[in-house]
Amino acid sequence: MTYFKLVCYTLSFKNGLHGLSTQSVLFKVCKRQSIQHLARISTSKHVYSNPLISQTQSTIKKKSKNVPQDTRVWKETPTHDVKNNLVHYCMMLSKFRLTSLVVMTSMAGYALAPAPFEFSTFALCAVGTGLVSSAANSINQYHEVPFDAQMSRTKNRVLVKGLLEPVHAIGFAAATSATGLSILYLGVNPLTAALGATNLVLYTSIYTPMKRMSIVNTWLGSIVGAIPPLMGWAGCTGSLDMGALVLGVILYSWQFPHFNALSWNLRPDYSRAGYRMMAVTDPALCRRVALRHTGLITAICLGAPYLGVTNVWFAAESLPLNIYFSYLAWQFYKKSDSGSSRKLFRFSLIHLPALMLLMLVNKKYWSSAETQEKEFKTQDLKLDPKRITVLPRGPVVAAQEAEDIR
Numbered sequence: 001m002t003y004f005k006l007v008c009y010t011l012s013f014k015n016g017l018h019g020l021s022t023q024s025v026l027f028k029v030c031k032r033q034s035i036q037h038l039a040r041i042s043t044s045k046h047v048y049s050n051p052l053i054s055q056t057q058s059t060i061k062k063k064s065k066n067v068p069q070d071t072r073v074w075k076e077t078p079t080h081d082v083k084n085n086l087v088h089y090c091m092m093l094s095k096f097r098l099t100s101l102v103v104m105t106s107m108a109g110y111a112l113a114p115a116p117f118e119f120s121t122f123a124l125c126a127v128g129t130g131l132v133s134s135a136a137n138s139i140n141q142y143h144e145v146p147f148d149a150q151m152s153r154t155k156n157r158v159l160v161k162g163l164l165e166p167v168h169a170i171g172f173a174a175a176t177s178a179t180g181l182s183i184l185y186l187g188v189n190p191l192t193a194a195l196g197a198t199n200l201v202l203y204t205s206i207y208t209p210m211k212r213m214s215i216v217n218t219w220l221g222s223i224v225g226a227i228p229p230l231m232g233w234a235g236c237t238g239s240l241d242m243g244a245l246v247l248g249v250i251l252y253s254w255q256f257p258h259f260n261a262l263s264w265n266l267r268p269d270y271s272r273a274g275y276r277m278m279a280v281t282d283p284a285l286c287r288r289v290a291l292r293h294t295g296l297i298t299a300i301c302l303g304a305p306y307l308g309v310t311n312v313w314f315a316a317e318s319l320p321l322n323i324y325f326s327y328l329a330w331q332f333y334k335k336s337d338s339g340s341s342r343k344l345f346r347f348s349l350i351h352l353p354a355l356m357l358l359m360l361v362n363k364k365y366w367s368s369a370e371t372q373e374k375e376f377k378t379q380d381l382k383l384d385p386k387r388i389t390v391l392p393r394g395p396v397v398a399a400q401e402a403e404d405i406r
Contacts, residue, residue, distance in 0.1 A: 094134030109232025124187035125235035131180025138173040151269035226252035253293040261345035298322040314362035
């Protein structure tokens with residue numbers, strides 16, 4: 001006799017259903033009781049009737065009582081994988097995408113400078129600029145761990161998640177800053193190294209604390225972003241002139257529509273973390289400033305040929321690009337919604353590389369009158385004295401060789 005038939009006979013006996021088949025018994029009983037209840041009765045009887053199962057359950061209960069439960073709200077973060085992911089963590093400390101943009105603008109400044117291109121100096125300038133930028137970003141994350149933890153955009157950074165300790169960030173910043181500034185000073189020139197050191201101090205010691213004090217931080221941050229192309233220009237020529245100023249002003253103005261559009265959709269995060277951004281404290285000013293600086297970029301690009309930086313074709317080729325950039329800023333100013341701000345931000349990522357490429361293609365090599373005179377004097381001094389001709393007041397006489405003159 002199977003276990004199923006035994007259960008059916010038990011049910012028929014309890015409910016007074018004698019002489020019925022198994023299916024009839026189940027049908028009658030299901031009207032009175034639920035199937036879940038029947039299953040619970042049958043399984044419980046089977047379990048408790050089995051001594052082996054009951055003994056095992058009692059043993060598990062005894063063991064579970066002796067095991068202490070972890071009721072802590074926090075738990076230790078494992079750090080055993082630091083060695084395996086060290087390169088990835090260092091890239092996160094350096095804000096690799098932002099550092100790449102900084103290096104790109106520095107390379108553009110070097111390529112646009114009116115001086116001979118030297119690949120070794122170009123490479124050293126790019127590497128040094130990237131290392132200094134990495135150090136600045138690492139120190140910035142070290143200072144802003146409590147605030148980054150409150151923002152959705154930054155809560156997954158390595159210091160916030162505990163993947164690296166603060167001492168790692170400081171050590172990384174010290175190594176990259178010392179190496180980067182040494183490369184710029186010894187491999188490029190002192191002016192480029194001085195600009196790099198100034199940018200490092202400005203970003204870490206002035207801009208970073210200013211973010212929680214005043215909206216002036218946006219203007220200071222734009223100065224920080226305008227210095228890398230000046231570093232590239234100084235690395236090529238050893239000085240700063242009108243061309244470097246034009247490039248710096250373009251980078252300075254570009255950051256306002258770029259960052260203001262980005263911060264518009266991050267207002268809840270910035271407000272929660274206590275950052276004093278224009279998008280939070282004065283949204284109307286945020287939109288006006290973005291529109292204003294797109295117009296300034298257009299004006300600078302139109303005036304670049306007259307300042308001797310590019311040829312006339314650059315003004316014509318960059319005009320459609322700048323007009324569309326201004327149009328998106330106007331839409332952001334009028335609509336002031338997430339869609340228009342997102343379009344402006346995304347196009348800003350295309351606008352800057354395209355503008356730098358147009359400047360490079362339409363680059364104008366020039367030198368001042370003083371530079372030309374120095375070049376002519378240098379060429380005259382390098383002439384062979386045996387082949388110099390003298391033009392006296394009388395008829396032309398061929399100059400004698402140096403030995404005959406003596």
